[in-house]
Amino acid sequence: MGSKPYILPEHKECINDYQQVLNRKSKPELAEEEVNVISEQLSDSMLSKSEITVELFRAFGQNAFKTGTVTKFDTQLKQIKLEFESEYEWIKFDDIVGVSYCLPILNERYYEFCITFLIQNVECQPFLN
Template identity: 55%
Template sequence: MSKKLEGNGLWESSRMMLPEHKERINLYNEQRKKKKKPQLVEEEVGMISQRLSDSMLDGAEITIELFNENGKNQFATGIVSKMDSALRRIKLQFYNDDYEWIQFDIIVDVK
């Protein structure tokens, strides 16, 4: 058996790596780390919608868990001031009179 095929296989004799190869390996590793959004069952979607509408009607503060594919999920706390069903998003009002539009598709949970 030749030395080239021992140990680490074909790569054993190759000590050089092109920048293109390194870039592709890094991209592959990043894609492997990405999480997939959990699929919510109809009951969970109904509960989330109910909590969002309760916040809008009662002015109650809620914490929304937002999906993030690159790591840990993010959390946003505030009061729902508007729901736009045509664009499938909500307007979350914060204490400092700032707000953020949040897409329904990235909401994982509401507490």
């Protein structure tokens, strides 16, 4: 009788780990000017108490997006405190690859006009949702 090949759990785990390494993305290097723009936007959010959306780099899968208001800067640990609803999250500055903020515009309807600063050498262009 023929037997099925058997993979030991340790081997399967090793294969899965190797697949993850193959699928890993590398973080884009931000130019000094891009870092300054992001810093300015984070500061503006804190000073004006305006809501922003922060794009966070993820090595696996899609980047994450968090929306809220910056309430604190921790310069020693290089992180910001982003508050949303009644919760908050500390976000490391090194994880941030983009920031956008939304301004409400009243027209015939209520539109959300987002000015997005993409951090991959794409010019900033406004768009309507």
